[in-house]
Amino acid sequence: MFERLRASLQTNIDNKKSEIMEVGQSKRFQEALSAILDIENWSGEDLSDTRSNILAMIRDEKRINTSRTYAASNDFGRGLEVLKALETRVFEDDKKQLVQELRARASRKRFAELVKSGLTALDVQNYGSAREYFLQAKKIEPTSVTAVSYTHLTL
Secondary structure (H helix, E strand, O other), rough: HHHHHHHHHHHHHHHHHHHHOOOHHOHHHHHHOOOOHHHHHHHOOOOHHHHHHHHHHHHHHHHHHHHHHHHHHHOOOHHHHHHHHHOOOHHHHHHHHHHHHHHHHHHHHHHHHHHHHHHHHHHHHHHHHHHHHHHHHHHHOOOHHHHHHHHHHOO
């Protein structure tokens, strides 16, 4: 009977270790922390390094969500800064996607600002400045009808 209990305990420990090993993919952090506690209680094994790593993953998840919030509010600089603080590689795909999104949004915003400045310069008949604004806008969006058209108009 003792051997069956011991085998059952070992099976449970192995199952908990599997949960912990898969946490990077499953992102079930609380369950993994609970599994660590169970293993430490059942076997006396010290999993403090693993716990620290999972806690870093939890912090990274919060950073990813914070960066998404900044992206939604068009605060591109802060969004990128938060991503630089990631401690693990668990959210690497999310990070890449967010960096692309933040850069694209910043580029669109800059383009809109340049076009607006160009139109304002045209309104006050400052054609040289207008042309420069539209040329810069054209560098961002080379196929933009607005940027191309006004670049030619201000020659």
